[in-house]
Amino acid sequence: MKGLHLTADLYRCRCAAEWLTDATQLGEWCVEAVEAVGLQVVGRLFHAFPATERGPGGVTATVLLAESHVCLHTWPEERAVTCDVYVCNFSGDHSAKARGLMFALVNRFQPEWTEQRSLDRGEEA
Template sequence: MTALGRHLLVEYTGCDATILADLARITTAMLEAARASGATIVTHSFHHFSPHGISGAVIIAESHLAIHTWPEHCFAAVDFFSCGPVDMDRGLAVLRAAIGATDETRMALERGPLRAVNLG
């Protein structure tokens, strides 16, 4: 069976804590990232936790783009899964700039069947 989708797990460090705690800015950044990738946005939902942190997802026709932030650690974890022709790298570059990340680590997976593509 050939892969049914591509799944990127991304960890951003050195992020702007103020942005990571701002529900409106994270929502906007995630929607802009999805648009920049060429994905078709279906819906989105984001939640601000007390005292801090945001979790949310943009549901796209091709699958999803999700985030969880830890402002107190200047850290964000992102999950981008697509079974369609989207430019994940472009979308993630937009997101990285929007949250002010100084570094990122990625793990790429092929889904269906699961296979690690690269780490780094």
């Protein structure tokens, strides 16, 4: 189960507002970004939350991969996003693809600053 798990918390995103509120637009772009780095989509779920007194509802976008998953959650009232990219390296080392995907995700939202983490998962065989 050797793999790489990347996370990023994005703050004060300067992207257009619809990237934080439009589940269809964000989800379709996520699928394109996954395919662009050479990972394989096997499922997807994109959900928009209703607006509240604090502002427009956010989005959860999940793309299931043959290699594992990508998940995004947006908070439009805070202009914030969390990103989660996990790849298992069972059939080969997908670490570079995961890093390329995370780079694309961060660039999409244009945050003023990020907190990123990387976790090697599992043990060497």
